[in-house]
Amino acid sequence: MEKLQELLEWAVQNGTYIDKRISFQEIEGRGISAVINSDIDSGENLIKVPKDIFLTPDIAESYFKSNWKAEHDRNEQLQLLLARLKFEKEDTIVDGVNISQKMAKYVDFLPSDGRSTGLPYFWTEEEKDLLRGTDAEVYLKTFMNAIVDEWYSAVSGLEGVALTDDIERFYTDYKRGDYNKGMAIFLEQKIDDWTSFPAYLWAHCILASRAFPCALIDPSTTTKLHKAFLIPVLDLLNHKEQTTVSWKYQDSKFVSFNTTEDPQNLKKGHELFNSYGDKPNDQLLLGYGFIIPDNELDTTTLTLKVDKDTVDGARQFGVKLPSDASELGINFVLKTNDALPEELVDFFAYLVRLKSEDGIYTTRMKLEGLANLRSILDTKVNVFRNFKFITSNRTSPDVVKLVRVYRTSHKVMFQSALDEALKLEKHLLKKYKPLSFKKVLKLDKTFFNSLLLTFGVMNYDDLVRKKLLDQAVLLWIVRNANKEHYSDEDPSMFPAFIYDTFIDVKKNVPVTAEDVVEFREIYKSLFPALSERIPEVYGVGDWSPRNFIVAGTVSDRLTFKRPANSEVYFLKREQSY
Incomplete structure (x- = not known):
């Protein structure tokens, strides 16, 4: 709390305005929160922070100037500058201003090490393993690889700053995979070099969890959409989904924080929230170190x-x-x-x-x-x-x-x-409303009785249990193709779309050697025994191996077996979506 009070006093002394109805407090389980002390009727201009105490990419660019030789700069220079302010004892002078002294209270207030940021990059290996099989595990590995490359490019782009043996060794070992299981222990070491990877990763986590887009202070720019900057005090506000906020940047001096929260949420004892944007839990976890239960996004x-x-x-x-x-x-x-x-x-x-x-x-x-x-x-x-x-x-x-x-x-x-x-x-x-094979068995009693005599099945479930369902479907498809030979049977039992498909397949689809091998054993297990035992069903018409193979293709084209209960359905080919 002492560092928090020092930060707030420093901010006010440097022109920051905080509405008297708001106080920043440390609350167990929530960290630092902006608590409303008395009812607020209007959510306008509750907090104003002068640009003079922003940490911006322009300040970083002014510091590195011609000493920067990297091909690009997204937020690399600002992250390096932040790492220097935090972990370098020597003062940092920018355009004659001692930034180290000027921003000391703010930088000192920031988490003292990577673990304190709360972001998963600094979790132990045991903690990271709890993310196994999740999107966060994949994103964490992907982002870590990208940050390592970004850091190495950034420090390599520092003119006049020689890369130490530790930097070169770490980068080489990391790319070789030596840190696949040892990164957490490496990151637990005390940071004593502002150009080191742990220092850069710390700075990356600070920007990820606290920074604001540069478009807030220069909405007209199209070249800095990816760039961010730090605003003391405003970065203390916690996130709440479906909170609407707006910003005013006036006279190159202040950013005004405005909220259009329901007045009922601006009552005494409530918390004043910011909105970090519409984000799923993956982004909240890796960017801010928290998630929202039942997150609608x-x-x-x-x-x-x-x-x-x-x-x-x-x-x-x-x-x-x-x-x-x-x-x-x-x-x-x-x-x-x-x-x-x-x-x-x-x-x-x-x-x-x-x-x-x-x-x-x-x-x-x-x-x-x-x-x-x-x-x-x-x-x-x-x-x-x-x-x-x-x-x-x-x-x-x-x-x-x-x-x-x-x-x-x-x-x-x-x-x-x-x-x-x-x-x-x-x-x-x-x-x-496809044709159910269960219904077929109820209507075609002659066929079902043949299955009873042959396989001893009493019902559909017996076919499933004895793994005879596929054979029964093939037999009935061939029976359907032979429908003209069953003069005593009701023709309506034999759907035309199945018969027509059978004739089309038999006419246009050649039988391959693979087909013969696939159906040979099944056919031998059924014939000639079936035609001898039940000739009224299997002794009339064409029950040749070829017809059996054709029935297999017809089954592939027309049937669907429901996983829940193994019920087979015949679907007309014209039923498309």
């Missing part, structure tokens, strides 16, 4: 790896893939308010298409694709549900609590996607 990613031909083929087929989709991975984003994106369903439908379905989406494709997608989503849900939190004395209870909520939010999103897939499956079955 939360997202997760289902990443799929397929070959390049599949990616290109899906695009040509008309699937709307993410712009960065490649053989390295296709990242489908699942959102809290869009748990099952249409393009994900379309992609899985594409993956199960048959040659005969080239260029069209059929309901069979969609249902079959949904079944495969549901299997993957179910696995995801179980992975998150069964994850074991292994902790040690190097695991902070606060981190465990944070990650537990984070993992739960991901499990909920995958579960929502799974529920939506099941809902869509039910909708399609209800909409198109």
Whole structure:
């Protein structure tokens, strides 16, 4: 609290205005908060901070001037300057001003080490392992690699600052993979060199969690959209979703903080919030070190790896893939308010298409694709549900609590996607009313009795349990093709679309050697025994091996087996979406 009071006194002495109805306090579980001491009627001009105490890219550029030889500068110079102010004892003079002395109270108030920033970059290896299997784990590794490269480019761009052996050694060892499991211990060491990677990473975390976009002070610029700057005091305000704030930059002197919060939220005892923007929990965790339970803006990613031909083929087929989709991975984003994106369903439908379905989406494709997608989503849900939190004395209870909520939010999103897939499956079955094989067995009593005599099955579930369902479907498709030979049977039992498909396949699809091998054993296990035992069904018409193979192709084209209960449906080919 002492450093906080010193910071506030310094800010006020340097022209900062803080509405008297607001006080900054340290609250357990929330850190420093702006508490409202008495009702506020208007949220205008509650805090004003003069530009004179901003830390901006311009100050950093003035300091490094011609000594900078790097190819570009996003926020690298400002991060290096901040690291120097924090970890270099020698004064930093910019255009005749001793910035070290001028900004001492602010810099001293900032977290003293990387761990204190609260960001996962400085977590222990045990804590990082709690993120295993999540998007945050992937992003953390990706961002760390990028920051290491950014740091090395930045320090290499310092004219007149020789790179130490430690810098060169660390960069070489990191790129070789030597720090894949030792980074946390390395980052725990005391920072004694402002050009070191730990110092730069610390500065990166400070900007990530506290900085404001430069567009606030120069809205007209288009070249500094990526650049940020630091505003003392205003960076103390906590985030609250769905909070609307606005800014005024007037006379090159002040930034005014205005909030359009509901007046009911500006009552005594409430907290004054800022808005960090609409962000999912991944961005909040890696940028600020916290997450929001039940975040309506939360997202997760289902990443799929397929070959390049599949990616290109899906695009040509008309699937709307993410712009960065490649053989390295296709990242489908699942959102809290869009748990099952249409393009994900379309992609899985594409993956199960048959040659005969080239260029069209059929309901069979969609249902079959949904079944495969549901299997993957179910696995995801179980992975998150069964994850074991292994902790040690190097695991902070606060981190465990944070990650537990984070993992739960991901499990909920995958579960929502799974529920939506099941809902869509039910909708399609209800909409198109396909022919159920269960219904077939009830109508075609002669055929069902043949299965009873042959296999001893009493009902549909027996076919599933004895793994005879696929054989029964093939037999009935051939029976359907032979319908003209069953003069005593009701013709309505044999749908025309199945018969027509059979004739089309038999006429246009050649039988391959692979087909013969695939169906040889199944056919031998059934014939000639069936034709001898039940000739009224299997002794009339064409029950040749070729017809059996044709029935297999017809089954592929027309049937869908529902994963939940193994019920088989026959879908008309014209049922497309």
